[in-house]
Amino acid sequence: MNGVVLISGNGSNLQSIIDNAKSIDLKICCVISNRTDAFGLKRATKVGIPCVALDETLFDSKLDFDQEIMKVIDNYQPGVIILAGYMRILSADFISKYFGKILNIHPSLLPKFPGLNTHQRAIEASEKKHGASVHFITEELDGGPVIAQEFVNIDSTDNAQTLAKKVLDKELVLYPKTIHWYTQGRLKLIDQNTATLDNRTL
Numbered sequence: 086m087n088g089v090v091l092i093s094g095n096g097s098n099l100q101s102i103i104d105n106a107k108s109i110d111l112k113i114c115c116v117i118s119n120r121t122d123a124f125g126l127k128r129a130t131k132v133g134i135p136c137v138a139l140d141e142t143l144f145d146s147k148l149d150f151d152q153e154i155m156k157v158i159d160n161y162q163p164g165v166i167i168l169a170g171y172m173r174i175l176s177a178d179f180i181s182k183y184f185g186k187i188l189n190i191h192p193s194l195l196p197k198f199p200g201l202n203t204h205q206r207a208i209e210a211s212e213k214k215h216g217a218s219v220h221f222i223t224e225e226l227d228g229g230p231v232i233a234q235e236f237v238n239i240d241s242t243d244n245a246q247t248l249a250k251k252v253l254d255k256e257l258v259l260y261p262k263t264i265h266w267y268t269q270g271r272l273k274l275i276d277q278n279t280a281t282l283d284n285r286t287l
């Protein structure tokens with residue numbers, strides 16, 4: 086399956102997807118970043134994947150920016166759009182155009198801690214467990230149906246940095262595995278609140 090990956094930063098999830106692409110039946114056609122300095126762009130370039138970096142400060146509105154990104158995406162007719170550390174809220178037009186085709190990984194056990202600073206917030210809430218979630222994108226921010234999660238324990242010695250590292254290590258395995266379910270046609274978004282794996286509601 087052809088896929089486009091959207092990033093904003095370091096791109097360690099992107100790297101894991103690149104490393105596993107063959108075994109998960111994915112061809113990464115293009116990497117798009119909303120930040121021209123995202124290190125992930127270097128990772129993609131190194132293995133010959135076309136990259137597009139758009140400077141978001143040059144656009145008048147969120148929709149203008151997303152329309153430009155949609156043009157790039159449509160050149161590749163991807164079967165899946167993979168958000169891998171893409172730190173920008175998508176416009177409603179974008180989400181409805183690709184409904185059921187957009188996957189995201191979020192560094193918390195959703196529905197706990199949508200949004201930013203998830204690791205610090207989990208520590209401050211005295212959580213014992215934390216983790217990462219892969220979910221479909223719907224209009225509700227970080228609110229689309231969860232597909233799969235991985236857990237880590239929060240130890241008394243953890244801070245936001247150590248916890249982020251523990252969670253990221255889990256993400257690097259969880260995301261390719263979940264993307265593979267999608268490329269195999271096993272995973273479907275039925276409506277705003279429902280996803281299925283092998284026709285069973287998740």
Ligand code: GAR
Nearest residue numbers: 094095096097098099170190191192
């Ligand atoms: C990852 O931890 C990912 O879950 C998170 O950003 C990090 C990106 O790291 N995504 C979000 O917070 C999305 N709301 P990476 O660029 O090294 O893959």
